[in-house]
Amino acid sequence: MTVLAGLSIWLSVAPEAHADPLFDGGKLILTNGISTIEGASGGGLASWATIAGMETDRGVGVSAHVTGIELADYGWQSHGVSVGIKDRLELSYARQNFDTRKVGAALGLGEGYRFNQDIFAAKVRLVGDTVYGSTLLPQISVGVQHKRSLDGTIVKAVGAKSAEGTDFTASATKLFLSKSVLVNATARLTNANQFGLLGFGGPNQTDRTLQFEGSVAYMLTPRLVVGGEYRTRPSNLAIAREDDAHDLFVAWAFTRNATVTAAYADVGSVATFDGQRGALVSLQFAF
Amino acid sequence: MTLALAFALMAAQPVTPQPQPEPDTAAQQDDFSGVDWEKEFGVEKRQVDPATGELPVDPYVQSPANAGATPFSGAGMAKAFGGQEGIRTIIDRFVDLNTTDPRIEAIFKNQDLVRLRRTLFEQFCYLLDAGCTYTGRDMKTAHKDLGTTRADLNALVENLQRAMRENDVPFAAQNRLLAKLAPMDKDVVER
Numbered sequence: 001m002t003v004l005a006g007l008s009i010w011l012s013v014a015p016e017a018h019a020d021p022l023f024d025g026g027k028l029i030l031t032n033g034i035s036t037i038e039g040a041s042g043g044g045l046a047s048w049a050t051i052a053g054m055e056t057d058r059g060v061g062v063s064a065h066v067t068g069i070e071l072a073d074y075g076w077q078s079h080g081v082s083v084g085i086k087d088r089l090e091l092s093y094a095r096q097n098f099d100t101r102k103v104g105a106a107l108g109l110g111e112g113y114r115f116n117q118d119i120f121a122a123k124v125r126l127v128g129d130t131v132y133g134s135t136l137l138p139q140i141s142v143g144v145q146h147k148r149s150l151d152g153t154i155v156k157a158v159g160a161k162s163a164e165g166t167d168f169t170a171s172a173t174k175l176f177l178s179k180s181v182l183v184n185a186t187a188r189l190t191n192a193n194q195f196g197l198l199g200f201g202g203p204n205q206t207d208r209t210l211q212f213e214g215s216v217a218y219m220l221t222p223r224l225v226v227g228g229e230y231r232t233r234p235s236n237l238a239i240a241r242e243d244d245a246h247d248l249f250v251a252w253a254f255t256r257n258a259t260v261t262a263a264y265a266d267v268g269s270v271a272t273f274d275g276q277r278g279a280l281v282s283l284q285f286a287f
Numbered sequence: 288m289t290l291a292l293a294f295a296l297m298a299a300q301p302v303t304p305q306p307q308p309e310p311d312t313a314a315q316q317d318d319f320s321g322v323d324w325e326k327e328f329g330v331e332k333r334q335v336d337p338a339t340g341e342l343p344v345d346p347y348v349q350s351p352a353n354a355g356a357t358p359f360s361g362a363g364m365a366k367a368f369g370g371q372e373g374i375r376t377i378i379d380r381f382v383d384l385n386t387t388d389p390r391i392e393a394i395f396k397n398q399d400l401v402r403l404r405r406t407l408f409e410q411f412c413y414l415l416d417a418g419c420t421y422t423g424r425d426m427k428t429a430h431k432d433l434g435t436t437r438a439d440l441n442a443l444v445e446n447l448q449r450a451m452r453e454n455d456v457p458f459a460a461q462n463r464l465l466a467k468l469a470p471m472d473k474d475v476v477e478r
């Protein structure tokens with residue numbers, strides 16, 4: 001009898017101490033990354049090995065973002081949502097809207113013509129951890145990003161082979177705490193023209209080529225990070241050259257669940273209009 | 288008719304209540320004040336050492352290697368943490384934060400906080416090369432059966448960051464210490 005009573009006391013105490021909420025929100029701030037322009041978590045431009053959401057390995061997390069970029073001749077707006085499952089699997093959706101403004105008229109598309117694209121992505125963490133474990137073992141993830149341009153007729157008219165394409169990524173991310181520095185390197189197989197907004201493949205190159213994305217960030221406080229990124233890109237279209245892209249960013253988690261990022265971004269030449277650089281602002285909420 | 292029913296009921300009711308076969312069973316079931324639970328479950332009672340105020344732990348081999356990392360060399364890190372005095376203040380604050388943090392306080396319930404404050408101080412003082420040796424257990428043994436998760440570890444790290452920040456440890460130095468602790472995650476996280 002005493003044993004039974006003891007057991008019932010234990011049972012009534014145990015759930016309090018061991019309950020795992022579904023949305024545990026226990027990730028360290030900023031280790032979910034911010035949302036890239038393609039929706040996957042990472043820097044602004046480069047996909048990282050991070051998994052979106054504030055969950056740890058026992059929960060589920062979600063995040064949503066909106067990003068705006070003011071370039072010399074164009075306007076960019078993107079937004080999206082992602083789900084992180086057990087800090088292992090990331091599923092994301094993003095929508096990109098690229099406003100050609102006056103250039104639209106010059107290109108014969110009409111002023112303010114918008115290129116639009118949907119991106120459905122998945123990323124899985126294979127091994128390692130961005131923060132913990134050996135410094136020699138980074139967090140390593142592989143991802144797939146399926147992109148669908150919503151301007152099929154036009155992107156084919158400019159020479160793209162397809163209005164749909166799929167990128168494959170492999171990323172390694174590590175926070176070197178002894179130096180307060182986060183480093184990311186990503187290899188991407190892609191045939192996207194201007195991230196896919198101008199379709200996939202072209203007269204210069206139809207198939208995917210191997211491209212590189214690198215990011216370095218310095219932690220100023222647990223909530224404030226500054227850094228830079230570089231991303232190489234193919235130049236598949238004959239009518240317009242495409243350049244590598246780079247940015248300098250500052251990301252500030254002003255609460256546990258909200259991060260604002262400001263960046264100077266340079267994507268080079270877009271649709272024959274050179275020197276497309278400007279300001280990026282992105283807001284992310286993550287739980 | 289109602290009157291007849293009332294009489295019938297009265298007839299069915301015994302005039303004097305029958306004595307209960309076992310009086311006070313219910314009351315007895317709820318009274319555990321006399322039960323020695325440790326004895327009931329075969330748990331050995333640990334006695335506080337009057338000299339140290341600590342509870343005894345299972346025997347283990349003492350070695351500074353139990354601290355789980357190699358110490359810094361040079362005076363820089365010890366200075367950044369304010370020497371032994373600063374480390375003691377930080378550890379006390381760190382333990383206070385952990386034992387009052389709704390996310391993880393349950394794990395620290397009924398633990399020997401006197402010993403924890405001493406061994407944590409020794410570990411940090413040793414790793415920061417501030418003139419101590421570590422006499423505690425290794426990380427795996429110390430955290431066995433605590434049922435800790437990655438989220439618990441993250442909560443603990445946030446509390447440590449707060450304790451260090453409040454005591455003006457420069458952020459880069461905070462991270463250098465965390466770099467020593469981060470590889471221990473497999474030993475201190477159980478689930």
Ligand code: HEM
Pocket residue numbers: 391394395398399402403406407410422423424425429430433435439440441443468469471472475
């Ligand atoms: C890298 C991270 C950690 C370090 C460096 C660390 C360090 C220590 C040290 C030095 C001890 C004392 C060992 C001894 O008594 O001989 C200890 C015990 C303890 N730690 Fe940690 N710890 C870490 C993570 C955690 C976490 C995540 C929790 C739970 C949230 C935790 C909870 C405890 C408890 C409850 C004890 C007392 C256990 C007992 O007396 O039986 N620790 N830890």
